[in-house]
Amino acid sequence: MFDIFKILDFLKKTFTRKDVLLIILIASLFFLTRLINLDQFPIFSDEGIYIRWAKVAWHDASWRFISLTDGKQPLQTWGTIPFLKLFPNNLLFAGRLFGVVGGFLSLVGFFVLSFYLFGKTSAITGSFLYVFTPFFLFYERMALVDSWVNAGFIWIFLFLIYLVKERRLSTSLILGLIGGFFLLAKSSVRIFLMLGVLSPLLIFQKNLKKLFTETVNFYSLLGFSIVIALVLYNVQRLSPFxxxxxxxxxxxxxSFDEFLKTPFQYFWNNLRYTPLYILWEMGFALGLIGLIGLMKLIVENKKLGLYFLLWIILPFVAIVFFTKVLFPRYLIFFASILLLLSSYLLAEALAKANRNLLIFLFVLIFLSVAFFDLTILFGYRYIPFPAVDRGQYIEGWPAGWGIKETMEFAREKSKEKPVIILAEGNFGMAYDVLDVFLRPEDKITLKGYWPMDEKQLYENQPLLKDNYVFVFFSHRDQFPEFWPIKLIKKIDKPGYQSDFHFFELTNKK
Incomplete structure (x- = not known):
């Protein structure tokens, strides 16, 4: 039976005034690090797509499932709309607030999970480290769904453990609702529910009859949770897409057919890069400390340690064998697992008052994340990402350097007469990212083309009579002299692997 007074009494007995101040400090640091310069990092092409979907769905209810047209679940679209309403003139900031909220849900879940498994010291220590872990710091500042996938992992992991230990119908119902909610974020959340079948390991005992009874009861409740989750997930069937x-x-x-034909097609590449990406974007030290924590946990609590080990190994095996496209952000939940184990090890060291070990570990962690964090917040071009992420967010064609400034230039010109921008790319880069910076009152029209060459340029020349017409090239870097365009600006990117070109259309025949 629910009793708010028992909950308050528990909190009062468990957390001292010092603990409360530390928790407030952690929450304050979280929002400070997530909100500072939030809209200053160059827009990523996928962010442009997701924000435009939310923009369309906001203004036209018949398109609330617009993300399904590209095979993406609708949670981000729905979750972004309230922020667009709050910040209609800064859609990039609004879109990235969705990621910040997902990160806060992850932080709260991380605190609760760590407290439930390892105690108060681990929860506070781990939550503090969570705030400064580069993996979380970066992706929770982006208009991407991955912070919500991480939140889904944490809360599903927590309620699976609680369900197998308590075996309550109410817990099963909550788990089902949580699972269904996060299934609307990304398909990969399914693996977290599937791994629930491992949970009886936590109640393994020599009394086989009791073990059998408790296991059957758990699987019955887990099945109920999965049914609820699938019912919520299937709300997407309201859309024809x-x-x-x-x-x-x-x-x-x-697919399994593809795997049977070429089982090792992606294996060696994924085997090499999966652990590298996880450790790299955690700053290496935290991940390695987590692995040491795993070994200690297996020694101290064999059942829980093996449970953690299986949650690492089984998704890892699935990823290295089946994943065709591997980006670090797809692996973010591994960082949560390793950080949980890191906080466990650090809490154990604190409990044993091993001062020299603690100083060494915290100095090591600080040195491993300090530069990473500072560049994420203030020096974007220097973020020490692996090459694949530098290519996506900083150096390659998806990195939107100069997009905001381009739209500000067009906005100034539109004060003289209407502006039309011809964008190379009608999905993502460049149409969608330009659209993010378009305000309701702007006298600016965007027209996306793919491909775009002289045909589209000549077709739009008649518009010059009453408009400024500009041309934005996001992929092409060779422009014949006979084309009717005049270069306004070339936008170079860090690393000089790609660039943008911004032209004015002329009447040249």
Whole structure:
């Protein structure tokens, strides 16, 4: 039976005034590090897509499932709309607030999970480290769904453990609602529910009859949770585009038929880069400390340690064998697992008052994340990402350097007469990212083309009579002299691997 007074009494007995101040400090540091310069990092092409979807769905209710047209679940679209309403003139800031909220849900879940498994010291220590872990710091500042996938992992992991230990119908119901909610974020959340079958390991005992009874009861409740989750997930069938989800998944994950034909097609590449990406974007030290913590946990609490080990190994095996496209952000939940184990090890060291070990570990952690964090917040071009992420967010064609400034230039010109921008790319880069910076009152029209060459340029020349017409090239870097365009600005990116070109259309025949 719910009793708010018992809960308050528990909190009062468990947390001292010092603990409360530390928790407030952690929450304050979280929002400070997530909100500072939030809209200053150059827009990523995928962010442009997701924000435009939310923008369309906001203004036209018939398109609330617009993300399904590209095989993406709708949670980000729905969750971004309230922020667009709050900040209609800064859609990038609004879109990235969605990631910040997902990160806060992750932080709260991380604190509760760590407290439940390892105690108060681990929860406070781990939550403090969570705030400064580069993996979380970066992706929770982006208009991407990955912070919500991480939140889904943490809360599902927590309630699976609680369900197997308590075996309550109410817990099963909550787990089902949580699972269904986060299934609307990304297909990969399914693996967290599937791994629930491992949970009886935590109640393994020599009394086989009792073990059998408790295991059957747990699986019955887990089945109930999965049914609830699937019912919520199938709300997407209200859209005629639901079938695109399974098709889109095959872009990133091998089907079983593909796997049987070429089981090792992606294996060696994924085997090499999966652990590298996880450790790299954690700053290496935290991940390695987590692995040491795992070994200690297996010694101290064999059942829980093996449970953690299986949650690392089984998804890892699935990823290295089946994943076609591997980006670090897809691996973010591994960072939560390793950080949980790191906080466990550090809490154990604190409990034993091993001062020299603690100083060494915290100095090591500080040195490993300090530069990473500072560049994420203030020096974007120097973020020490692995090459694949520098290519996506900083150096390659998806990195939107100069997009905001381009739209500000067009806005100034539109004060003289209407502006039309011809954008190379009608999906993502460049149309969608330009659209993010378009305000309701702007006298600016965007027209996306793919491909775009002289044909589109000449077709739009008649518009010059009453408008300024500008041309934004996001992919092409060769422009014949006879084309009717005059260069306004070339936008170079760090690393000089790609650039943008911004032209004015002329009447040249």
């Amino acid at each position: 639901f079938h695109y989800v399974s098709q889109k998944n095959l872009t990133f994950v091998m």
